[in-house]
Amino acid sequence: MSAAQPVPRIGLTWLLVAQVLVILPHLPHLPLWIVGLWLGCAAWRLQIFLMRAEFPSAWVKLGLMLAVLGGVFLSRGSLVGMEAATVLLVAAFIIKLVELRTKRDALVLILLGFFTVVTGYLFDDGILAALYSLLPVTVLLAALIGLQQSTFAARPWATLRLAASLLLQALPLMVLLFVFFPRMGPLWALPLPGDKSITGLADSMAPADIAELSRSPELAFRVSFDGTPPPRSQLYWRALTLDRFDGRRWSQAEIVAFAPPPRWQARGRSLDYEVIMQPSAQRWLFALDVATTDLPDTRLLGDFRLQRARPVQRPLRYRVTSWPEALREPQASPLLLRRALQLPAQGDPRSRAWAAELRAQYGQPDELVRALLKHFREQPFRYTLRPPTLGADSIDGFLFDTRSGFCAHYAGAMVFVLRAAGVPARVVAGYQGGEWNAGGGYLQVRQFDAHAWVEYWQPERGWTSVDPTFQVAPERIELGLEEALGEERSFLEDSPLSLLRYRQIDWLNRLRLSWDELNYDWQRWVLGYQGERQLEVLEGWFGRIHGRDLALALVGGGALLLGALALWLFKPWRRTRDGCLRQFQRFERLLARHGVHRAPGEGARSFAERACEVLPDQADAIRAFVAAYEVQRYGGQPAAPGELRRRLRRVRRSLPWLLG
Amino acid sequence: MSNPLDACLHAVNQVLLGKEAQVRLAMTCLLARGHLLIEDLPGMGKTTLGHALARVLGLSFQRIQFTSDLLPGDILGTSVFDKESGQFVFHPGPIFAELVLADEINRATPKSQSALLEAMEEGQVTIEGATRPLPKPFFVIATQNPASQGGTFALPESQLDRFLMRLSLGYPAKAAEKALLLGEARRELLPRLEPILDHERLAALQAQVPQVRASDALVEYVLRLVEATRSQPQFAWGLSPRASLALLAAARAWAFLAGRDYVIPEDVQAVLPAVVGHRLRERADPAGHGGGALVQWLLREVPAL
Known part of the structure; x- marks a missing residue:
């Protein structure tokens, strides 16, 4: 095939189809004008093919290029960065169409198409996206065949079948490379797209934030336990603690990161489990108290949270060993205790007065806490995601007037009262519970499982966790949010199409759980198959193996394969x-x-x-x-x-x- | 001119302008002891070529104009009763010449045609029970006019096969035609041509041609060519062994004419169109005129090495 030949009709048709399929999954993060650009360029190219239009002159091409650059800058605010680069790539992929003169140009376009398909994984690496990407790849291969202008290429089905069989033939090699190819660390850190769009816990909390999270059915993380999972009511997944209160918001003290690691003593039985968390764009991980992990550059901070050196931008897999009954900081530093007693200088007078009352009544922190919980249980408190608005003294308003709210209200109010009564306490933010997928044997925790609870400190016994929400709405803890909100019907009211709303329909629920299981396995075994896990698997097959040996084996195997291929191709015996x-x-x-x-x-x-x-x-x-x-x-x-x-x-x- | 053959070619080219390739092929044909069929329109120089070759090579020349009423006897000769001796005396026909030009061979009836063709094949004629050898060398140049088909008897394939080569002279190039128009009449030039060779020397040269080496590798190439005509779908039929012999003989003569004592694939390729063109037909058009496109395909696709 001479590269200077014109592009045949069938090849052009395939190319256009391939372009649509390649661009389609990118649409959600592309500006709308890209669609217009594609329609325009495709129409232009067709007119050129029909000899009704000319190829663009150099000036027109320059203008088009500048216009695209301008468009990207206007719609993305920059020409660098992942998203802008992707838009530029797609735009180049489109504009190239109008200067498609020869087969060589078409080859460039097809290669560009393959590359664009790959960039799609930066935005979505789910199983559906991966399966879908096979389609544009097949059609790109078909376009490659269509360029040959043989009688064969005139038959679209035959071409498509050949393309698919080419892809199929590449499958063994793909699997081989997937299993054996050593995963290298990134050569440079890629600013990944979409930080702002991730829902999840933030490093400060007003009650409304948790309510916001409760509306999201998005996955936060999945857990599989090594043994039997603990009962649901013990699944308090700690993310971070919030110990500074400004009268409205709880936030975390920056100092936490610099504090020495906490002292704790392991007691009781330990729990081993594996977590695969979704990108959160935050640095903390989720685990049960008190957690240790094998993950490098991750440490236990002063408030018993696990924190990484870098934010979690890709699905992350880590193993944790937790000691739920551990004794946590029996001797705390004065600085830490001072922080755990911090309150705004003024405000919420009624709560403060009540706290003083309680303090006089109960000498021991334990008793005081019991009394508080009793208060929540016996007074007419109500669990709702739609609490009435609170005035300036939000704690007072909640405790004495409205008496309705959800975990953040209860936890916030309880910590306030405890602190006012002189008991060091702090709000713990994280997730509670999760949905057990019996088929897959794992737990999935979604954003609406976000929760806030309380831990208080007393000398010798260290930190103790309590959950005031449990007193008001035990079903929230024992069954889940949906049950707690039963009559209110506010569960996922913004997502009428979410399958989670139809859990009572059995077959639908089973379908949903199986689908989730598939996704989980995909994450565990495909996306998560790198670094340690890869070595683990290879170790299981070949015994202890070093990265270097693996590389040697790979190079050797590759050389052998290439040698065999060369023998087969060149047939020296002939x-x-x-x-x-x-x-x-x-x-x-x-x-x-x-x-x-x-x-x-x-x-x-x-x-x-x-x-x-x-x-x-x-x-x-x-x-x-x-x-x-x-x-x-x-x-x-x-x-x-x-x-x-x-x-x-x-x-x-x-x-x-x-x-x- | 060190080589007498080159001198001959040069001399003929002085008369027949701008037809070096055809003259060379004609000479090749003669050296390979084959006969030549020229297909062309009247006035293209067929007779001139025959005359010039005969003069230069020192051969006796006869021309037979074929017509529909031509009888075999008119070609071969007849016995006439001689009163003085009281015996039948054989009067040889025009075929008893060393170079015979059979003009418009397709105008004669098949019977007359086959008389000539038999003579060509056997090198002798049998008339009234007596076998008479034809002169040596014996070279027939037959011509036919492909354009006018009315009242003609096209040569069947079996008879076409007896011609070693089929040539077409074609129109002269512009420069050659200009020289032709400005120069003397060609026919007047002919008598002035000096014979360069004679019977013996020509026979000696012809005898050298089979000595030209055709190596194993070259014969393989010839076999590949022949095999391709027999196995490829576009050929109506394949080449006969006579054709492959002819091809090798012509290639030897061509190499000999080039002053080489071995044949290379290019020699085969040079003679291939002339030698096999009239022996091949396309499957799509078995009654057609020739295998020009097929020959081009052979030249292009059959591995030469």
Whole structure:
């Protein structure tokens, strides 16, 4: 195929179809004008094909390019960064269409298409996206076939089938590479897209934030336990603690990050489990108290949370061992206690007065806490996601007037009262419970499982966690949010299509759980298959193996494979034994590298004459070689490959040096 | 001119302008002891070529104009009763010449045609029970006019096969025609041509042609060509062994004419269109005129090495 030939009709059609399929999954993060650009360019290219329009001039192309740059800048605010780069890539992929003259251009376009497909994984690496990407890849292959302009390519189904079978043939290699190819760390940190769109816990909390989260059915993380999972009511997934209150919001003290690691003593039984968390764009991980993990660059901070060095931008898998009954900081530093007693200078007078009352009544923190919980349980408090609005003294308003709210209200109010009564306490934010997927044997925790609870400190016994919400709405803890909100019907009211709303329909629920299971396995075994896990798996197969040995094995295996492939392709056993002819074949290959190819029906002499015209400086050497070859092969002179080799060397030396 | 053959070619080219390739092929045909069929319109120089060759090679020349009422006897000769001796005396026909030009061979009836063709094949004629050898060398140049088909008897394939080559002279190039128009009449030039060779020397040269080496590798190429005509779907039928012999003989003569004592694939390729063109037909058009496109396909696709 000569690359300078025009693009055939069928190839162009395939290309257009492929473009649509390639761009489609990118649409959610592309500006709308891209669609217009594609329609315009496709129409233009078709008009060119029908000879009703001209190829754009250099000026038009320049204008188009500047317009696209301007458009990207206007809609993305920058020309660098992941999202802008993707828009630029897609735009280039589209604009290239109008200057598609020859097959070579079409090849460039197809390669660009493959690349664009791959960039899609940066935005969505789910199983559906991966499966979908097979479609544009197949059609791109079909376009590649369509460019050949054979009679075969005129049959679309046959072309598509061939493309699919090509893809299928690549499958074993893909699996092999997937399993064995060492995953390298990123060479540079890629600013990943979409930080702002991630829902999840933030590093400060007003009650409304949790209410916001409660509306989201998005997945936060999944957990699979090594043994039997603990009962739901013990699943308090700590994310972070909030110990500073400004009268409205709870936030975390920056100092936490610099504090020395906490002291704690393991007690009771431990729990082993594996977590795969969704990108959160935050640095903390989710775990049960008190957690230790094998993850590198992750440590236990002063408030018993696990924190990474970098935010979690991709699904992250980590193993945790938790000690739920551990004794946490029996001796706390004065600084820490002071922070756990901080309150705004004024406000909420009624709560403060009540706290003073309670303090006088109950000497021990334990008793005080019990009394508080009793208060929540016995007074007419109500659990609702739609609490009435609170005034300036939000704690007072909640405790004495409205008495309705959800976890954040209860936890916030309780910590306030405890602190006012002189008991060090803080709000813990995280998730509670989760949905057990019996088929997959794992727990999925969604954003609406977000929860806030309380932990207080007393000398010798350290920190103790309590959950005031449990007193008001035990079903929230034991069954889940949906049950707690039963009559209110506010569960996921903004997502009428969410399958989670229809959990009572059995088959739908089972379908949903199976689908989730599939996704979980995808994350665990496909996306999560790197680094440690890869080594683990390979170790399971081949015993202890070093990264270096793996690399060696890979290189060796690759070399073997390539060698076998080369043998199969070049078939040296079929190589002629005729030394004379072999020298001529080398001569042929040499000239082919310099652009002179022998036609099958071309004899040595005519080939040489043609080569002499192309390479006049080497004419003498070429003629000498061919004359010697002719005499030996046809003239009855005994074959003397050595002489030919010498003459061939002369030809090679006279030729300019070429790479490859 | 060191080589007498080159001198001959040169001399003929002085008369027949701008037809070097055809003249060379005709000479090749003669050296290979084959016969030549020229297909062309009237006035293209067929007779001139025949005359010039005969003069230069020192051969006796006869021309037979074929017509529909031509009888075999008109070609071969007849016995006439001689009163003086009281015996039948054989009067040889025009075929008893070393170079015979059979003009418009397709105008004669098949019977007359086959008389000529038999003579060509056997090198002898049998008349009234007596076998008479034809002169040596014996070279027939037959011509036919492909354009006018009315009242003609096209040569069947079996008879076409007896011609070693089929040529077409074609229109001269512009420069050659200009020289023709400005120069003397061609026919007047003919008598002035000096014979360069004679019987013996020509026979000696012809005897050298089979000595030209055709190596194993070259014969393989010829076999590949022949095999392709027999196995490829576009050929109505394949080449006969006579054709492959003819091809090799012509290639030898071509190489000999080029002053080489071995054949290379280019020699085969040079004679291939003339030697096999009239022996091939396309499957799509078995009654057609020739295999020009097929020959081009052979030249292009059959591996030469």
